[in-house]
Amino acid sequence: MNNPEKIAVSVVVPVFNEEESVVTLGQRLHDSLSTLGRTYEIILVDDGSKDRTWERLCELARKIPHLRLIRFRRNFGQTAAMSAGFDAARGEVIVTLDADLQNDPADIPLLLERMDAGCDVVSGWRKDRKDTFINRRLPSIIANGLISKITGVHLHDYGCTLKAYRREVMQGVRLYGEMHRFIPALASWVGGRIEEVVVRHHARQFGTSKYGIGRTFRVLLDLFTVKFLLQYSTRPIQIFGRIGLFFFAAALLMLGWVSVDRLFILHAEVGSYLIKRPFWIITPLMFIGFALQFISMGLLAEVQVRTYHESQQKPIYVIRETFASPV
Numbered sequence: 001m002n003n004p005e006k007i008a009v010s011v012v013v014p015v016f017n018e019e020e021s022v023v024t025l026g027q028r029l030h031d032s033l034s035t036l037g038r039t040y041e042i043i044l045v046d047d048g049s050k051d052r053t054w055e056r057l058c059e060l061a062r063k064i065p066h067l068r069l070i071r072f073r074r075n076f077g078q079t080a081a082m083s084a085g086f087d088a089a090r091g092e093v094i095v096t097l098d099a100d101l102q103n104d105p106a107d108i109p110l111l112l113e114r115m116d117a118g119c120d121v122v123s124g125w126r127k128d129r130k131d132t133f134i135n136r137r138l139p140s141i142i143a144n145g146l147i148s149k150i151t152g153v154h155l156h157d158y159g160c161t162l163k164a165y166r167r168e169v170m171q172g173v174r175l176y177g178e179m180h181r182f183i184p185a186l187a188s189w190v191g192g193r194i195e196e197v198v199v200r201h202h203a204r205q206f207g208t209s210k211y212g213i214g215r216t217f218r219v220l221l222d223l224f225t226v227k228f229l230l231q232y233s234t235r236p237i238q239i240f241g242r243i244g245l246f247f248f249a250a251a252l253l254m255l256g257w258v259s260v261d262r263l264f265i266l267h268a269e270v271g272s273y274l275i276k277r278p279f280w281i282i283t284p285l286m287f288i289g290f291a292l293q294f295i296s297m298g299l300l301a302e303v304q305v306r307t308y309h310e311s312q313q314k315p316i317y318v319i320r321e322t323f324a325s326p327v
Contacts, residue, residue: 006167008038009112010091014081015099016047019056020206025099026060026067032105033066036112041066043085044099048075061325069323079180080317086170087315095164096180100204102130103162107199111164120169120192121184123155124162124199131201143219150227151185155196158184162199166192176316178219182226189230228299 011029015022026042033040046054046069054071061067070084082096093115097103107124114122131137140159148154158181165183169192173183184194 006090006092007041008091009033009036009040009093009095009108010085010089011040011042011095011097011108012082012085012089013042013044013097013099014047014078014085015044015049015053015057016075016078016081017049017051017053018099018206019049019052021099021101022053022056023060025101025105026057026064028101028105030064030066032108036109038112041068041090043068043070043088045069045081045085046071047077047081048072058323061323065325067325071320071322073318073320076317077178079175079178082180083175083315084317084319086175089167092167093164094167094170095162097162100206102202102204103160104200104202107162108164110197110199111162114195114197115164115166118193119164119195120166121187121194122164123157123184123194123196124160125155125157125196126160126201127156127198129157129201130203146220147182147185147223147226150223151182151188151230153185153188153194155184155194157196158182160199178222179226181219182222185226185230224299 011033013025013029018025022044026044029042033042042064044057044067046057054069057069061069068088070088072081072084085096086094093112095108095111097105097108103124111122111124129137129140140157144156144158147158163183165187169187169190170183173186175183179186184192188194
């Protein structure tokens with residue numbers, strides 16, 4: 001996001017195998033943005049689509065103005081596509097939304113009104129969500145509650161892609177994994193003012209959802225990273241030290257109980273005693289040997305990944321080609 005030619009609004013849309021919807025999406029974006037009375041651009045990032053999405057996008061760029069296209073060499077994921085869009089954006093405000101037409105481009109003015117009122121991040125809330133309950137809405141409700149509780153930033157709908165961000169808030173935000181949905185929480189770390197507005201949500205018209213239940217587990221793993229970055233990234237000893245002290249105290253209690261049990265309760269040879277009381281060996285090994293080590297290694301690896309990418313200014317995507325509207 002270093003292009004000095006700034007404009008008022010940039011709209012960033014990740015696109016993956018959406019050949020049936022991109023033309024309608026582009027036209028609706030143009031219709032909504034052209035009435036704002038502000039300078040704008042539309043950036044569509046093709047995340048390695050395997051269908052005719054890129055051809056459709058190029059046809060669209062010849063018909064509507066202010067459209068810029070970015071094409072990845074392969075599928076890098078939604079977070080990488082958003083990161084590429086943020087890097088290319090010139091707008092003072094950056095708006096994101098999905099390409100499947102479930103987000104409504106006509107809601108963009110609602111977000112911009114709240115930005116004009118002084119917000120730094122405005123998040124859409126799909127209050128009347130048109131998705132199935134068991135495999136989409138229920139996991140989302142649980143995840144939203146958990147994310148809000150852990151990050152301290154209370155939103156009803158972290159998963160809604162329709163959001164608006166002030167440019168300066170995004171300057172220091174680096175995205176990896178599934179971190180794009182945690183941008184409001186990351187923005188709060190730099191003191192950003194965050195609000196939520198109710199937006200429309202439409203049933204999917206074309207194709208199938210790219211999200212499955214497996215994505216929920218990846219989001220939960222990234223939540224550990226967000227919590228770590230928000231509170232402990234500059235003082236990791238506070239979290240690892242507390243965990244270490246907890247297990248040290250638990251080990252002392254176990255040692256005391258095993259000693260009492262061995263001396264006064266169960267009188268047996270050492271070998272038969274361990275056979276009759278294997279719980280006291282297995283449990284500490286499971287917690288200390290597996291859970292603590294793997295979580296710790298995961299967090300440390302996340303920090304190392306950021307050091308690797310940011311020290312080299314190495315992006316998490318590779319662009320194959322770009323295309324822009326003649327106007």
